[in-house]
Amino acid sequence: MDGHRCCTKGNVKRGLWSPEEDEKLFTYITTYGHGKWSSVPKYAGLHRCGKSCRLRWINYLRPDLKRGSFTSEEKQIIIDVHRILGNKWAQIAKHLPGRTDNEVKNFWNSCIKKKLISQGLDPSIHNLVPSHQRAYNEVAYKCNVPPNDELSNSVFTLNSQITNAYTLEMGTPIFTVPDNQPPLLQNPNPVWNQSLTDFTSFPRVSSIESTPNISSSSSSSSSSSLVNPSGFGLLNHENCVWGDSTFAPFEAPILEGERPMRQEVLQEREKVSEMGTNMVIQNMDASFDSSSFDLRFVESTLVSDFMHHDFISMDDFAWN
DNA sequence: AATTTGGACAACCGCAATAAC
């Protein structure tokens, strides 16, 4: 049992909320605010625990909640941010005004995850998997069995191959972390931190109204800021480890109808896309059924994927 | 028409972090 004490005091109701309970809670919170959640049920006249009240308010009653299904833009944001943060639902939800972590999590588990699997992608790492493992994972998912880790380790690694090929061609490592430098995740750049935590300033990589010129963005910290490889936030040449001038910044996946890209970015993307496509063709199993392959979807999950993959584990980032 | 199945969503559980005492 859960240890929260409020539930052990007296008889608390559980299960679905009735409209009457909703009204009581809504009226109380909008009138007095929640203050201490543990005292809310008492004053609101509810036989619920404070935790339950809090959850009901956050996930359902809050007036600023956006109802209805997720838009394609929201879906793309979820995929993009999940690729970087993993199952940090609360962090992901911060980038989706009006959406809750619970909503995002449910949407991921019921929709996106399945689609990624059906497209041959490992939803945990957004990576392509070979058909034999794909089949296993699909069955495993349906049967609620954990994916085969042994196979995961032998996964066809498009990302690292692309990265290596790209590094060779460019003659410059994408990221060079000097031994005597603190890891990137400790980069104190306030712009970087802010852009990731404040959704009001978060550059919507999938948004049509994204910043037109990414490299000349009006960052107050530096005129030579770059978009970081994941496409989120800016980095400063003085602090950033990927601030090599020979390296054109990558961007997060871009949807149809989005802003025009700078020429060099376009060229790099074409190069990378071509390499990726060739590798897919060379490496994918013969049994691979391309007719059911949603290229645009896969591209959106892959193209920016390898950008961060040779990066230090992004989960290590101090996003907060 | 009755039953089964699967998807979507709501709510709960348990742990960890933080605040208050």
Add this chain to the structure above:
DNA sequence: GGTTATTGCGGTTGTCCAAAT
């Protein structure tokens, strides 16, 4: 500084309902 209470978060389970059989 230690203990207890509270809050936040992620994983999991439960419930409802529509579609399929």
